[in-house]
Amino acid sequence: MSTPANIGYLYAGILLAAGFVFVIVAMVLANLLAPHNRTREKLQTYESGETPIGSAWVQYPLGFYIFALLFVAFDVDIVFIIAWAIIFKQLSLFGFFEILFFIIVLALGLVYAWRKGVTRWI
Structure with missing residues (x-):
């Protein structure tokens, strides 16, 4: 007896539907069972046990976000380079030039960000 290809x-669809149902049921139960009495202490911003100074809605310079995105992009690229290094012996000369091209594109992106001033912290 063979199974269809x-x-x-079907299994993936069932697991996806079960995941959605689990999340929705958990959210509804948490909303129904959680206490909803708001006090001044609960509404206060929490900063590591210290009394907060000023508002929590501080506007950060855009450069901080771009710097963080640049870090995440290069961090993810390192994962690709490590995966390439693991199978380096199985690759031919084409694989070497492929990763070389990848690193050159990364370097050009870093030079572009550097020239735009993204890498300056303040």
């Missing part, structure tokens, strides 16, 4: 999609 698309049975994996």
Whole structure:
């Protein structure tokens, strides 16, 4: 007795639907069972046990966000380079030039960000 080739999609669909149902049920139960009495202490901003000074809605310079995105982009790229390094012996000369091109594109992106002033912290 053989199974159809698309049975994996059925299992994936069932798991996806079960995941959605679990999340929705958990959110509804948490909303129904959680206490909803608001006090001054609960509405106050929490800063590591210290009394907050000023408002929590501080506007940060845009450069901080761009710097963080640049860090995340290069951090993810390191994952690709590590994966490439693990299978380096299996690759031919084409694989070497492929990663070389990848690193050159990364370097050009870093030079572009540097020239735009993104890497300056303040």
